[in-house]
Amino acid sequence: MKIQSAKVIVTCPGRNFVTLKIETDQGVYGIGDATLNGRELSVASYLEDHVIPSLIGMDPRRIEDIWQYLYRGAYWRRGPVTMRAIAAVDMALWDIKAKMAGMPLYQLLGGRSRDGVMVYGHANGGDIAETVEAVGFYVDMGYKAIRAQTGVPGIKDAYGVGRGKLYYEPADASLPSVTGWDTRKALNHVPKLFEELRKTFGFDYHLLHDGHHRYTPQEAANLGKMLEPYQLFWLEDCTPAENQEAFKLVRQHTVTPLAVGEIFNTIWDCKDLIQNQLIDYIRATVLGAGGLTHLRRIADFASLYQVRTGCHGATDLSPVTMGCALHFDTWVPNFGIQEYMRHTAETDAVFPHDYRFEAGLMYCGEAPGHGVDIDEALAARYPYKPAYLPVARLEDGTMWNW
Numbered sequence: 001m002k003i004q005s006a007k008v009i010v011t012c013p014g015r016n017f018v019t020l021k022i023e024t025d026q027g028v029y030g031i032g033d034a035t036l037n038g039r040e041l042s043v044a045s046y047l048e049d050h051v052i053p054s055l056i057g058m059d060p061r062r063i064e065d066i067w068q069y070l071y072r073g074a075y076w077r078r079g080p081v082t083m084r085a086i087a088a089v090d091m092a093l094w095d096i097k098a099k100m101a102g103m104p105l106y107q108l109l110g111g112r113s114r115d116g117v118m119v120y121g122h123a124n125g126g127d128i129a130e131t132v133e134a135v136g137f138y139v140d141m142g143y144k145a146i147r148a149q150t151g152v153p154g155i156k157d158a159y160g161v162g163r164g165k166l167y168y169e170p171a172d173a174s175l176p177s178v179t180g181w182d183t184r185k186a187l188n189h190v191p192k193l194f195e196e197l198r199k200t201f202g203f204d205y206h207l208l209h210d211g212h213h214r215y216t217p218q219e220a221a222n223l224g225k226m227l228e229p230y231q232l233f234w235l236e237d238c239t240p241a242e243n244q245e246a247f248k249l250v251r252q253h254t255v256t257p258l259a260v261g262e263i264f265n266t267i268w269d270c271k272d273l274i275q276n277q278l279i280d281y282i283r284a285t286v287l288g289a290g291g292l293t294h295l296r297r298i299a300d301f302a303s304l305y306q307v308r309t310g311c312h313g314a315t316d317l318s319p320v321t322m323g324c325a326l327h328f329d330t331w332v333p334n335f336g337i338q339e340y341m342r343h344t345a346e347t348d349a350v351f352p353h354d355y356r357f358e359a360g361l362m363y364c365g366e367a368p369g370h371g372v373d374i375d376e377a378l379a380a381r382y383p384y385k386p387a388y389l390p391v392a393r394l395e396d397g398t399m400w401n402w
């Protein structure tokens with residue numbers, strides 16, 4: 001069996017997605033996601049110019065060997081562009097293998113560990129009252145876990161505050177727009193949101209919050225401590241994690257559970273965090289961290305330290321990643337939660353899929369493969385449109401972490 005051809009499809013049904021389609025000489029094809037928000041064309045080129053030529057003629061069943069070929073063989077390891085390109089190939093190859101076996105992907109990973117996958121949705125508002133209302137909206141839809149973000153008085157466009165109730169799209173301009181940040185103001189305000197949410201909804205729902213890399217370790221420790229009475233499911237990205245040791249300081253001061261990893265590419269980004277038990281949830285995902293082949297390695301390592309998974313699932317990860325993630329979540333023994341930001345109807349139409357949401361859980365389908373396809377004719381109707389994530393600046397103009 002051989003890889004006969006492969007192509008990259010760039011489409012923008014409301015937002016940009018990069019998709020890889022690998023075709024075999026036996027008529028079976030596989031689909032992979034290669035989207036890198038705001039840097040989409042770099043992965044498209046990496047695949048088209050440097051990966052696809054070497055894939056032609058290879059045996060698509062040799063998933064591990066092809067992974068090693070692309071990782072070790074490039075010499076230049078890691079990084080978001082390389083690892084997303086590898087992830088796209090890996091997803092497509094697992095899709096092909098599962099289709100050939102006539103099985104849903106989770107069966108090949110080791111079979112079902114649970115009936116459904118608990119997901120969390122994004123509730124946000126311009127102020128506390130609006131966020132409380134938004135959380136109520138998710139509660140009414142049946143969610144068991146909800147991430148809550150709120151505008152902060154005095155901060156221009158604080159992170160996570162979207163415009164609609166259901167959809168939030170941070171990459172919103174053809175050049176990065178400028179948002180503001182002020183840690184003091186956020187530290188005064190965020191605990192009040194969770195106090196209000198617990199007063200309104202009680203303690204039966206899981207609540208989550210994303211610090212989006214904005215705090216220093218000391219400030220993050222302070223926030224974690226102030227949030228303790230509200231028993232969060234997790235506090236995410238409380239401080240940047242390039243320096244994994246930074247989490248020691250946070251950990252020493254708070255028992256609020258910590259999650260990190262949506263921007264991680266490999267096991268090396270989280271090795272110290274996991275083996276020193278500095279986090280509770282690892283947010284690495286199929287797309288970000290080199291596909292299923294590498295993500296399952298991270299998850300197995302994390303399981304030794306009772307760290308559970310919490311895959312990134314924002315809208316800039318296409319339905320292909322969501323499908324793969326749900327198969328992974330259905331299998332992985334140390335599952336924690338799955339993020340689920342809904343795609344628009346336009347996006348869903350371009351990527352027909354068989355996963356579904358019901359009463360706070362998501363279910364991958366039983367179709368052979370990962371269950372997500374691409375309608376190429378429809379995709380062609382939506383040409384690429386440059387769109388960038390915002391940047392953040394402090395009041396005095398200093399660049400900060402977005």
Ligand SMILES: O=C(O)C(=O)C[C@H](O)[C@H](O)CO
Pocket residue numbers: 037170210212262312313314315316339389
């Ligand atoms: O989903 C989250 O937790 C995020 O922080 C979303 C990110 O900002 C988004 O994926 C960036 O592309």
Ligand SMILES: [Mg+2]
Pocket residue numbers: 210212236237262
């Ligand atoms: Mg996040």
